[in-house]
Amino acid sequence: MAFDFLKPVSKRVLAHCEMLPSQALGQHVYKHTDQEGLPVLAGATFALIGVYESRNAFEKKVHRLDLDEIRLQFYKLMQGNWDHSILDLGDIEEGDSVEDTYFVLKEISAALLEEKIIPIIIGATQDLTFPCYRAFDGIMDMINLVSVDSRFDFGVADELISSNTYMSRIITDKPNNLFNFSNLGYQTYFNAQEEIDLMDRLFFDAYRLGEIAQDISLAEPVVRNAHLVSIDARAVRAMEMGQANSFSPNGFTGREICAITRYAGMGDSISLLGIFEIENNMQSFQLVAQMIWYFLEGHNFSIIERPVESDPDFTKYLVPCESEELVFFKSALSERWWVEVPNLPVVYTKSNSPALLPCTEQDYLDACNQNIPERWFKAYRKGFN
Numbered sequence: 001m002a003f004d005f006l007k008p009v010s011k012r013v014l015a016h017c018e019m020l021p022s023q024a025l026g027q028h029v030y031k032h033t034d035q036e037g038l039p040v041l042a043g044a045t046f047a048l049i050g051v052y053e054s055r056n057a058f059e060k061k062v063h064r065l066d067l068d069e070i071r072l073q074f075y076k077l078m079q080g081n082w083d084h085s086i087l088d089l090g091d092i093e094e095g096d097s098v099e100d101t102y103f104v105l106k107e108i109s110a111a112l113l114e115e116k117i118i119p120i121i122i123g124a125t126q127d128l129t130f131p132c133y134r135a136f137d138g139i140m141d142m143i144n145l146v147s148v149d150s151r152f153d154f155g156v157a158d159e160l161i162s163s164n165t166y167m168s169r170i171i172t173d174k175p176n177n178l179f180n181f182s183n184l185g186y187q188t189y190f191n192a193q194e195e196i197d198l199m200d201r202l203f204f205d206a207y208r209l210g211e212i213a214q215d216i217s218l219a220e221p222v223v224r225n226a227h228l229v230s231i232d233a234r235a236v237r238a239m240e241m242g243q244a245n246s247f248s249p250n251g252f253t254g255r256e257i258c259a260i261t262r263y264a265g266m267g268d269s270i271s272l273l274g275i276f277e278i279e280n281n282m283q284s285f286q287l288v289a290q291m292i293w294y295f296l297e298g299h300n301f302s303i304i305e306r307p308v309e310s311d312p313d314f315t316k317y318l319v320p321c322e323s324e325e326l327v328f329f330k331s332a333l334s335e336r337w338w339v340e341v342p343n344l345p346v347v348y349t350k351s352n353s354p355a356l357l358p359c360t361e362q363d364y365l366d367a368c369n370q371n372i373p374e375r376w377f378k379a380y381r382k383g384f385n
Contacts, residue, residue, distance in 0.1 A: 002107035026075025045084035242283030265298025
């Protein structure tokens with residue numbers, strides 16, 4: 001069984017937890033230990049897993065990722081007013097080959113998904129997104145993937161998979177379960193024009209760093225329907241991550257990346273979170289720990305809503321446009337917006353139920369001015385859930 005490959009939480013971390021106050025997370029997380037073995041999965045909401053694999057790094061990792069220190073920083077944070085159970089299942093060591101590590105990560109993630117537990121994967125390189133994506137095989141027919149990254153991570157077809165090319169593997173590998181891919185925070189000078197054109201041809205969504213940084217709330221509808229959210233820590237600017245050499249001076253601030261992870265936790269479909277490309281310094285460890293904390297908090301305050309015309313908690317707006325009549329819904333409870341998208345594949349929608357695309361109030365206002373939102377147009381061209 002794949003869980004047999006998990007390395008227990010270190011004695012150093014366990015000893016540290018003994019000295020923490022009763023309100024700290026380290027006192028409330030159920031841990032995989034040498035003495036007690038794996039914690040009981042039943043009833044858990046989250047499972048934290050570290051992965052040491054780094055052999056497919058685009059820029060080779062000189063030092064092994066210090067997962068213990070990330071745990072120490074996470075465990076010392078205070079628990080919020082939450083009602084969910086958190087497990088720490090320990091770490092996955094490098095296998096005999098990278099593919100062996102991928103297989104173990106895929107199998108463990110799939111087993112957790114079957115149990116309705118959300119894996120939180122902490123890894124050295126973002127190519128680990130690929131086995132996380134493959135973990136959904138046989139569990140969900142189609143997957144919405146959001147990557148928080150300064151790059152799209154496409155590569156040439158015959159190039160070996162790496163942390164900078166894993167997306168090419170995802171969109172070409174069979175079975176192809178990727179329905180929608182969205183990027184948050186890309187920086188144009190890191191991406192070839194051919195990659196930007198490919199995003200347009202596949203009707204994928206991409207949002208520049210400046211666009212999201214100007215209004216961080218724009219990230220919320222992007223992650224609302226995401227099943228898998230993969231975060232490249234290099235999307236955060238260098239000064240926020242301890243001036244790491246491989247990071248850019250431009251990127252999200254610590255506050256912005258924590259807001260994004262909180263939105264991800266609030267998502268209606270979130271099933272797996274991955275945080276990758278972390279550098280070994282105290283500032284990075286602290287920020288990653290806080291990102292996980294905000295993800296947990298977001299999930300605790302999430303509201304699962306599906307707008308229906310007969311529900312008094314939703315207001316329906318009809319906007320006649322030149323070629324279409326757009327139908328918008330607004331929730332009185334969360335103030336979130338959706339727009340109906342017609343002409344969708346039956347396999348990806350509920351029977352006799354309209355497909356709804358998360359959107360913003362600005363999308364509604366643009367439609368009122370006869371400017372059809374780009375997100376609606378792309379969804380219409382390829383179908384959306």
